[in-house]
Structure formats: structure tokens, C-alpha cells
Amino acid sequence: MKYHITTYGCQMNVADSRRLAAELEQLGYRPTARVDKADVIVINTCVVRQQPEDRAVNRLQNLKPIKEARPEVVIALMGCLVGTRNPEATLRHRYPLADVFMPPSDARPLVQYLAERHGDRLGAEPGCGREQATDRALLLPLHDRGRLVAAHLPVVLGCSHACSYCVIPYRRGPERSRPPGEVLAEARSLAAQGVKEITLLGQIVDRYGMDLPERSSLPTLLRQLHEVDGLERIRFLTSHPNWLTDELLHAVADLPSVCEHIEVPVQSGDDDILRAMRRGYTVQQYRDLVGRIRAIVPGAAVHSDIIVGFPGETEQHFQNTYDLLAELQLDKVHIARYSPRPETLAARQMVDDVPASEKERRRQALDELQAGIVGRINQRYLGQPVQVLVEEQQKGRWRGRTRGNKLVFIEDPRDLSGQLVEVQVAWAGPWSMVGCVA
Numbered sequence: 001m002k003y004h005i006t007t008y009g010c011q012m013n014v015a016d017s018r019r020l021a022a023e024l025e026q027l028g029y030r031p032t033a034r035v036d037k038a039d040v041i042v043i044n045t046c047v048v049r050q051q052p053e054d055r056a057v058n059r060l061q062n063l064k065p066i067k068e069a070r071p072e073v074v075i076a077l078m079g080c081l082v083g084t085r086n087p088e089a090t091l092r093h094r095y096p097l098a099d100v101f102m103p104p105s106d107a108r109p110l111v112q113y114l115a116e117r118h119g120d121r122l123g124a125e126p127g128c129g130r131e132q133a134t135d136r137a138l139l140l141p142l143h144d145r146g147r148l149v150a151a152h153l154p155v156v157l158g159c160s161h162a163c164s165y166c167v168i169p170y171r172r173g174p175e176r177s178r179p180p181g182e183v184l185a186e187a188r189s190l191a192a193q194g195v196k197e198i199t200l201l202g203q204i205v206d207r208y209g210m211d212l213p214e215r216s217s218l219p220t221l222l223r224q225l226h227e228v229d230g231l232e233r234i235r236f237l238t239s240h241p242n243w244l245t246d247e248l249l250h251a252v253a254d255l256p257s258v259c260e261h262i263e264v265p266v267q268s269g270d271d272d273i274l275r276a277m278r279r280g281y282t283v284q285q286y287r288d289l290v291g292r293i294r295a296i297v298p299g300a301a302v303h304s305d306i307i308v309g310f311p312g313e314t315e316q317h318f319q320n321t322y323d324l325l326a327e328l329q330l331d332k333v334h335i336a337r338y339s340p341r342p343e344t345l346a347a348r349q350m351v352d353d354v355p356a357s358e359k360e361r362r363r364q365a366l367d368e369l370q371a372g373i374v375g376r377i378n379q380r381y382l383g384q385p386v387q388v389l390v391e392e393q394q395k396g397r398w399r400g401r402t403r404g405n406k407l408v409f410i411e412d413p414r415d416l417s418g419q420l421v422e423v424q425v426a427w428a429g430p431w432s433m434v435g436c437v438a
């Protein structure tokens with residue numbers, strides 16, 4: 001019995017797919033890279049923009065010949081296309097090829113479906129396939145065991161913020177933190193299986209614990225995780241400017257295992273657009289925040305996201321974003337073209353009035369600006385030693401990341417997998433660096 005999982009979208013989906021793979025293996029399934037050989041096919045979907053949604057739906061349609069040839073194949077749709085509130089009947093009507101529908105972070109529907117199919121009661125055991133952690137799901141999939149160096153660990157599920165463009169709150173449900181005990185148990189288990197770096201995930205990860213009866217917080221959690229044996233590095237994302245406190249920044253600065261890497265999206269460099277996006281801060285407040293990050297956490301790598309072509313974004317609004325990026329000199333910026341999403345305030349109340357060609361022009365302009373900025377930032381590392389955690393071999397070179405999350409390729413005949421090494425940088429471009437172990 002074989003399974004095949006295709007994953008679209010964010011790191012949260014990557015983590016959800018890994019957890020699902022572990023659950024399927026507990027049921028006796030084994031992975032296959034060939035979708036036509038699989039007995040269970042899962043598509044873990046993303047709908048944050050129209051493009052990934054189209055990709056996932058096409059992928060599903062392409063399974064039609066397989067399903068026709070072998071009707072016993074189980075096809076499961078997972079993630080944000082399914083959501084937490086779409087009634088099963090609607091989904092069945094819309095996606096008749098799929099047998100099972102799984103909300104984000106929830107393996108239960110498929111595990112139960114397969115258990116029933118096999119005629120045993122595995123799936124009905126209490127706790128089995130529950131959303132997030134179960135003891136069984138703490139095991140990594142076979143392929144990753146002893147091999148996976150850097151893993152994602154979801155700590156805040158859902159989101160209650162409701163930025164006007166964003167569909168995530170409608171698909172992943174309200175914000176809920178996982179209890180610290182559960183997070184720590186999972187981190188210890190990952191470390192025991194060879195994982196050296198974890199990235200804590202949440203839509204607004206800085207809000208960790210605020211909804212829990214026992215009131216934890218991200219700084220407290222970071223301090224607890226810092227004590228976990230075997231964990232060399234800890235990261236967290238994504239931050240929201242309003243919740244990234246000085247206390248949190250001091251925890252980053254003080255805890256050696258917590259990396260100087262902050263992902264805090266600004267989305268626009270214009271106050272009118274930020275207001276229409278319902279982001280809850282001004283450009284000046286973001287500028288001050290970047291200043292605070294750099295003052296409290298020396299050498300911090302600051303990453304951001306931008307949306308171009310939001311409804312009503314004029315050339316002047318866009319220019320303000322361009323000027324802000326030129327000023328702030330951030331280490332990485334992800335630029336997306338605005339895509340209206342069902343249910344969101346922007347889709348309901350605003351006109352998508354920036355033409356596609358203009359969105360693309362603005363995207364390219366920011367991409368070019370940012371490539372120049374990062375190219376220059378990375379030149380500073382030439383001839384310098386950087387600390388790299390080596391993840392895996394890729395095309396004959398070792399691939400790893402610096403504490404600031406910069407990609408580094410290393411030429412070395414030894415087995416460096418999972419090792420922390422000092423690398424002398426010999427070449428640096430905007431997207432990666434190359435070097436040798438110092």
C-alpha cells in the first residue's frame with residue numbers, strides 16, 4: 001500500500017503534510033514518488049492567491065485517468081481549499097473526484113476513512129488523527145528519520161486578524177495556540193530523531209499563548225525550547241508589526257539558539273493602502289520597528305512581504321512602497337500581485353482596479369530593486385566566515401543556511417549532513433552564496 005502527497009503553499013502545509021505522512025505510515029502505507037502507483041493520493045492545497053488554487057485544482061483534474069482506471073484509489077483534498085467551514089456536500093459537488101476532504105492541520109478524516117476501509121477500528125481510537133499532535137504523529141516519516149535537519153513546528157493554528165485581502169482566517173479558522181507542553185514534547189521528539197533546527201509557525205506567531213488558559217508567551221516558549229537537548233537553532237515566523245515586542249526581541253538577542261532572523265511583513269509602504277488593508281500600523285511605525293529590531297538584535301536579518309496592485313493602489317502609492325524598500329535595505333522581500341479572495345473584505349467591497357500587466361510591472365520593479373539590495377548586502381560576506389547548518393546534498397554540493405537564513409552551498413567531499421560548520425564565503429549573489437569549510 002503506497003501513498004503520494006503533493007503539497008502547495010506555505011510552511012504550515014509542509015508541516016501538515018509531514019505529519020500526515022507519519023500517520024499514513026503508522027497505518028502501514030509507504031511513500032511512492034509515482035502518483036500512478038499510489039493507493040492513496042493527497043493534494044494539500046493553498047488558496048492564498050488564485051494561482052496556487054488553480055494549480056491544486058488542475059492537479060486534481062489530472063488525476064481523473066488514474067481514478068477511472070483504478071476506482072479503488074483514494075483521493076484526498078487537504079488544506080485551505082477545503083477549509084474548516086465548507087460543508088461536505090458543497091465540496092463533494094465541486095470536487096467529485098475526491099473521496100475525502102481534510103481541513104488544514106487535520107489528518108483525522110483520511111485516517112478514519114482508511115481505517116474503516118480496512119475494517120479495523122484503528123481510526124476510531126481516542127486521540128487518533130486528532131488535529132495536531134498525537135503520540136503517533138510525533139514520529140517523523142521514514143524518509144525523514146535521522147535525515148531531516150530543519151523542521152517546521154506549528155504553534156499557532158488559524159488566524160483572527162482579518163487583514164482585508166487575506167483568506168486565511170476564513171479557511172484555517174480562528175487563532176488557537178497549542179499548549180506549551182504539547183509543543184515541547186514535539187520539539188524534544190524532533191530533536192531525538194536528529195532534527196537540529198526548528199521553525200515555529202503561526203500566522204501571527206508573536207501572539208503565541210495569548211488565547212491559552214495557562215497564558216504562555218512566545219518569549220517564554222523560546223526560553224523553554226532553548227533548553228531542549230540537541231536543538232541547535234530556533235526560528236519563528238510570521239511576525240506582525242503590532243505584536244513584535246521588545247521583550248520578544250530581547251529573547252532573540254539573549255538566547256544563543258534563537259536565530260537573528262525576523263520575518264515581519266509590511267505589505268505596503270503607503271499609509272492609505274495600509275489602512276485599506278486593515279493592517280493596523282503606519283509606515284512610520286514599521287520604520288521604527290525595523291530600527292528597534294536592528295538596535296536590540298545586532299546583525300538581524302529582516303524579511304518582509306509586499307502586495308502590489310491592491311485595490312486603489314496608484315502610481316504614487318506604489319512609489320511610496322518602492323522608496324520604503326530602497327530605504328530599509330531588508331534581507332529578503334517576497335512580492336505578490338494582489339489577487340481577490342472570496343469572502344475577504346477587499347473582494348466584497350473594493351474594485352480590483354489595477355490591471356494585471358501593471359501589477360506585473362510593479363512586481364518586477366520591486367524584484368529588481370530588491371535583488372540589487374540583497375546582492376550588495378551579501379557582498380559584505382565575501383571572504384568572511386559564516387556559521388552554516390548543513391541540511392542536505394544537492395547536485396554534488398552541500399546545502400545549508402546561515403543564522404540569518406541565507407542559502408549557502410559548500411563544496412566538500414566529507415559528509416557534512418546535519419553539522420554546524422564555519423564557512424569561508426568565496427562567492428556571493430543575491431539568492432545564495434558559495435564557500436568552503438573554514
Ligand code: SAH
Pocket residue numbers: 048049165166167168202203204238239265267305306307336337338339340341
Ligand atoms: N500571516 C502571515 C501569512 C499570510 S500569507 C503573514 O502575515 O505573512 C503570506 C503572504 O501572502 C502575505 O504576507 C501576503 O503578502 C500574501 N498574500 C496574502 N493574501 C494575498 C492576496 N489576496 N493577494 C496577494 N497576496 C496575498
